[in-house]
Amino acid sequence: MTDNLLAGVMVFVGLFLIGGVISLIRQGTKIGAVVCAVGAAMAITAGVLWW
Numbered sequence: 641m642t643d644n645l646l647a648g649v650m651v652f653v654g655l656f657l658i659g660g661v662i663s664l665i666r667q668g669t670k671i672g673a674v675v676c677a678v679g680a681a682m683a684i685t686a687g688v689l690w691w
Contacts, residue, residue, distance in 0.1 A: 650687030
């Protein structure tokens with residue numbers, strides 16, 4: 641049960657970071673968007689692999 645909960649949290653964090661990517665792109669901060677996108681990809685990948 642704990643593993644599934646942590647996996648869900650990681651996916652949620654990844655989706656939250658995707659929202660950050662969209663926000664940073666709208667503000668014109670491309671470097672920040674790239675860093676946030678890498679973090680989102682890592683979080684979603686960790687959540688999927690953890691499941």
